[in-house]
Amino acid sequence: MKKYGNLWRSLGVTSVAASTLLMMANSSGAVSKSHALAPIKIGISLSLSGDFSADGVAFDQGYKLWAADVNAHGGLLGHQVQLDVVSDASSPTQVVTNYQKLITNDHVALTFGPFSSLLSLPAAKIDARYGYAMIEGAGGAPSVFQAGLTNLFDVSLPVKDSLLPFAQWISALPAGKRPTTAAYVTTNDAFTEPQIPVAQNIMQKAGIKTAYYSVFPSETTDYTPIADAVAAAKAQVVVLGSVDVPTVSSFMQAFEQAHYTPKVFIATGGPDQGTTFAKAVGIKNADGMMVPNAWYGGATTPGSAAMVAEYVKKYGGTPATISADVAEAYSVGQIAAQAVKATGGFNNAKIVKYLHSGVTLTSVQGPVKFDSLGENNQATAFTFQWQGANFVQINPVSSKASKPVLMPKPAWGK
């Protein structure tokens, strides 16, 4: 019995010693961890539900891809990045509450922009009140820049220039090939409305007559009478100012039902939504649909291919099905990272000053240089087209990456 007693005592002593060693090891680990740089929080409000939810989710993916990349390479100035994402349900009032909470309650170091011009402007005003920089990727409407904010920086293409290459291309077609009539129909949205007159002016100067022009309210759900009116005008070109997939798909459906296929059909938003668009309208109907944008899955800009590969690895799909929103969000992170590195910290005043300094930065969407209003005046507009299951760049025609345009648009469902 005594023999076993000694054994138990020995085991006890050994256990205590081992525990003490483990505790010492743990505490030393804790000490070494406390010397590591604390993570930094970046606050973002995104439309994870509501009208912009498809774009909001794509933005979320883009931001997360960027954060994962940065953290894998040591973080921002040695700080691991933590994204503090809250949902605004696509509401301009909720986005205000969200940024106030992110800044005053969550004490985030930086803020990134929400989705859409509608939300970016009120968000930037809150940021301005607290001296934060608002770096965003989807607030390119003129109304955003006209607010006179000095803390706002849109890394993407200014909205008003989006349809330029399309309008220039169609106007430059030989007279025999050039369409003679066009219909312009747009939702009353800060993103879509500024684009239409720019294209219309160029196309009218080239002799393309306006057969129909109409603005419809954003809350419209029954597009049939408007689409029927467009079909009745029998325009050869349709320029649709749309922000989402349901609007475009409704027009496409109504056109098919009216047995009307325009030679050229471009929508300002919707066809760029990758899988979402293709699934909603059917890949056969997508054939020939065009959309203006600054980026696509096959872009050759620095870092784009790597981002695309990471996206496909993480979320699946193909490069053609990646929404341009992903690249816009990713670019926001890239620009912020370059500003943080250049200023040596997270001081928002210094970041604002740096971004206004005229420096040219790089992003997966191409070069970024801000003017005094925060517009990226280095951004290039492209036009993309669905050709079969592929989403390809078609102009500027001068670009080597541009493929021949599929024109006229194939009949619906063929």
Add this chain to the structure above:
Amino acid sequence: MNSSALIHAIIDGVLTGSVYALMATGLTLVFGVMDIINLAQGILVILGAYLSYTLSVHFGVDLFVGLIFTIPTLFVVGVVIERLFVARLKGPERTAMSILVTYAISLVIEGILNEVYSINQVQLQAWYVNRSFLIFGIYLPYIYLLGFILAAVLLGSLYFMLYRTRFGASIRASLSDQTAAALVGIDTKRVATICFGIGVAVTAAGGMIYGATNAFNASTSYDLISRLLTIIVLGGMGSLGGALVAGILMVMIGDVVAVVWSPIWSSMSFFVVLVIVLSLRPQGLFGKQSARVA
């Protein structure tokens, strides 16, 4: 604007409006019998659309054939919601509380749908979804006509059940006066449960037609519920006929104004009509003020 476009707009309004009427019927029936405002009706329409989507995409079941499965399924969903949540609401604040409870249910279902189907919009596809036929110089989409026929059959069946069956008499008695109905031996709790089930079951049909004519995701429900509430307010809370007339009016006014005047005024014009009607008849077109006072 030509006369053909105007006739087209009127026909579109009648055909599409009838489907909205069908969806709103469930809402107004539940309010009429139970004094419950079911804010989950919009998301239940979307649930119906997603069920049709699942059957169509994963099992190859035709959208209309799929209703044989989805209508009973949503009836059961309605019964479960009523038993678990709505039936527990008691007291004078019952109607107000029902708004909160059904809104909470709506959020839960929205979250589940987002998880299961993702946030990406989808649209139901079938050979008749995008096709149309020519009649009197107008292309009439098959899906609108089929949707109208479906709505007419279901609304007709509902009407038959309400006015030609014993159970219908129980519902009408409950619609008129719940206390008196209970006093004459009607099991008003059972009537309420079945009514809620029926009210939700019609969303299967409405959701299928809606999903075939619009791209949708779970968030689409917010726009839907606001429209459905507007319809039953115009038609008169608790009035089935009112829901039908108001549903058709809502779409038709918007469509006609879009063609005759400008699309920009189409939504507003309906609300102008709504304000005028409510200022003259606060109980709506077919609502009974006395029934709600009790």
